[in-house]
Amino acid sequence: MSRRPTRRGVAATFAALGGTLLSGCGRISESTRVRGVVESAETLNRNVQRLLQRRSALAPEFQPADISKVFKPNGESEPQNPDYLKLVADGFAGYRLEVGGLVERPLSLSLAELRAAPSRTQITRHDCVEGWSCIGQWKGARLGPLLQRAGLKPRARFLVFWCFDEWEGPPGRGQPYYESIDLVDAFHPQTILAYEMNGQALPMAHGAPLRLRVERQLGYKMAKFVRRIEAVDRFDDIRGGKGGFWEDRGYDWYAGI
């Protein structure tokens, strides 16, 4: 009789340990305290990336030949909000972009006024949080000069983008999509409010009449169907408090990864 464990016994122990570990991992990942620890890497990632990037380091730009044949729309592609449907019916003639909150001079801009504002055209790669990428050409009003026109109050630290598309509710009474960025990204030269895509008026599926482009972050930061921009000093008192629709549902506020 040998008291030394058999090979098969050891293998079974390993398998059992592995099973416990895996089911344990599922439970650990739901603990809020553990969640706080793993989420702390977001701040580290933002600081390290900001340190490596120069403030105005550009996202890579591409050639017209690189533009994707199919550019997959993500999120909402046909908002049902009654205010939005009214605007669609008259070809966005009545559309106004409101810029308010912590600004000296609130703005209300028509599409014609936005088209007349300082613009930028760029061919960039759009990276979805799911993992896919598409390349498209965007033309839009640069956000920086618009903010200078409105005059940010010294307390302003973030910009919140309120959108027409609604989630989790009946049209007109659902949760509006919203996003927020800080002033580093707001004044970045590639940050634009796009009204054109691939040389055409911005299609509805991609956020007509106006979508945000924040080229150094993932797609969910780039709010579509933008109706109002609000300058704020904090966003923990807005909606779920995490700075965006998807952020309130667990996604990182800094989406540089």
Next chain:
Amino acid sequence: MTRPDRRLKDGRISVYRHPAAVRLAHWINVVAFLVMLTSGLQIFIAHPALYLGDDSTFDRPLFSMTAEATPDNRLVGYTTILGKRFETTGTFGVIEQAGYPTERALPTWMTLPPFRDLATGRVWHFFFAWVLAINGAFYLAYNLAGGRVGRELWPTRAQLRAVGRSIADHARLRFPRGEAARRYNVLQKLSYLAAVFVLGPLMILTGMAMSPGLNAALPWLPEVFGGRQSARTIHFLVAMSLVLFTVVHLLMVLAAGPLNELRSMITGRYVIDPARGRETQA
């Protein structure tokens, strides 16, 4: 750091094989790798398709796992590799969940968390990426500074000449147990070198190449790999290579004597048997 051999009563010798720093790095790596792999697969199932180039050519992926409904409303899972389609219902593409066929690329036991939750998968992935990288840097610094890479991991000329015999010995599951077992054998050295100096760095660089924030700082990085989607594909393939490495590593531990191997990675002490020294040399 090296400690003297201990002669056991039965004539075998207990040698000090792994210093504490290596043992610690090993076990941190076990946890970090497991989390990175399973959270990485959670991220993968959000869009279970791979492409070449900068962007995604949705209609012709290099690799994909999909679900399709048949005319009689049955869900069928497919895995498509380079245009060749295989039915993989039950394992890939469509799995059984709570008794119902569900569209999901991978079985629940493969992902962290087991249920579908991209946000949580990402949060864990990007935290443990730091654990893995800092641990890897610590391991590399320790081994490079101590000259251990040259001493322990770099194969000698004699070992390289006998690589054929080492392969033959491994194939017959005959491993050095005597004096030769003091050192890693040539296949061990080559696979550890590949994991540490090729697969590990490739994993980190292809991961960084996928970050839009880092792309602005290092625009050349994704292009080195042929574009962001190519980098993502390589990230996946290298991850699978590391899984293969780990599976072979565990099989070798089991075949070479799991208790002795496991003890050596916990206490540092590995027992060799000089009486069996003639068995193999390489």
